[in-house]
Amino acid sequence: MIEFQSVTKTYPGGSVAVSEFSLTVPSHRTVVLVGSSGSGKTTLLRMVNRMVDPTEGRVLIDGDDVLDRDAVRLRRSIGYVLQQGGLLPHRTIADNIATVPVLTGASRREARAASLELMERVGLDRSLARRYPAQLSGGQQQRVGVARALAGDPNILLMDEPFGAVDPIVRRELQDELLRLQSELGKTIVFVTHDVDEAFRLGDEVVVLRERGEIAQHGTPAGILAEPAADVGRG
Numbered sequence: 001m002i003e004f005q006s007v008t009k010t011y012p013g014g015s016v017a018v019s020e021f022s023l024t025v026p027s028h029r030t031v032v033l034v035g036s037s038g039s040g041k042t043t044l045l046r047m048v049n050r051m052v053d054p055t056e057g058r059v060l061i062d063g064d065d066v067l068d069r070d071a072v073r074l075r076r077s078i079g080y081v082l083q084q085g086g087l088l089p090h091r092t093i094a095d096n097i098a099t100v101p102v103l104t105g106a107s108r109r110e111a112r113a114a115s116l117e118l119m120e121r122v123g124l125d126r127s128l129a130r131r132y133p134a135q136l137s138g139g140q141q142q143r144v145g146v147a148r149a150l151a152g153d154p155n156i157l158l159m160d161e162p163f164g165a166v167d168p169i170v171r172r173e174l175q176d177e178l179l180r181l182q183s184e185l186g187k188t189i190v191f192v193t194h195d196v197d198e199a200f201r202l203g204d205e206v207v208v209l210r211e212r213g214e215i216a217q218h219g220t221p222a223g224i225l226a227e228p229a230a231d232v233g234r235g
């Protein structure tokens with residue numbers, strides 16, 4: 001379980017990205033934060049793995065304040081998927097996926113073997129293992145990003161517009177794949193998007209954000225569709 005307790009983030013220079021935001025993300029569920037650009041989604045996500053520390057308030061994982069955890073270890077224990085994959089261009093696909101296990105002490109051999117299994121899990125052919133990121137399509141690169149995030153077997157996955165840069169058909173395939181994976185793995189997922197349809201498709205719960213992380217609406221997709229708040233538009 002992840003708890004945001006009245007968190008505020010003021011960046012140096014005074015820009016208030018998030019103001020007094022509270023939310024509980026239940027374990028083994030997918031919670032989608034949806035909102036327009038600048039609503040504070042990325043800032044909120046990064047507070048979970050300490051890429052950003054709150055100015056006020058607390059973020060708890062299973063009851064423990066993340067500020068009490070070593071930032072580097074915490075980050076390695078949480079899967080993180082970015083829009084542009086964030087893959088290392090000069091490393092093979094297998095080595096990219098093995099990044100965290102190698103950093104945390106697995107042998108290269110073990111980590112590579114695990115990479116091949118993960119590739120299958122996310123729907124990538126093992127024959128791609130020796131290629132480099134630039135030799136893969138955008139959709140394949142995003143699958144690698146998901147495999148890499150899963151490689152340390154984290155309980156928590158943070159996903160920041162992971163399918164934002166691929167065409168609509170591939171995007172749909174990746175969404176289906178994530179739903180299938182999640183039904184097998186049951187991770188605690190915080191997923192950020194500005195696409196309302198994607199939010200409703202993937203979220204067990206959807207949180208609609210306004211400026212500064214203000215919650216316009218929070219509920220199940222069915223609940224929100226039944227009673228949309230006035231300014232919660234689609235598309």
Ligand SMILES: Nc1ncnc2c1ncn2[C@@H]1O[C@H](COP(=O)(O)OP(=O)(O)OP(=O)(O)O)[C@@H](O)[C@H]1O
Pocket residue numbers: 011012013015016017018035036037038039040041042043044194
């Ligand atoms: N490092 C930073 N320094 C200063 N201001 C920042 C920084 N990061 C974000 N901000 C500001 O905080 C606000 C929220 O940004 P954030 O990236 O969290 O929003 P977002 O909803 O994820 O937006 P997007 O969809 O465009 O990524 C914005 O006004 C942004 O300009």
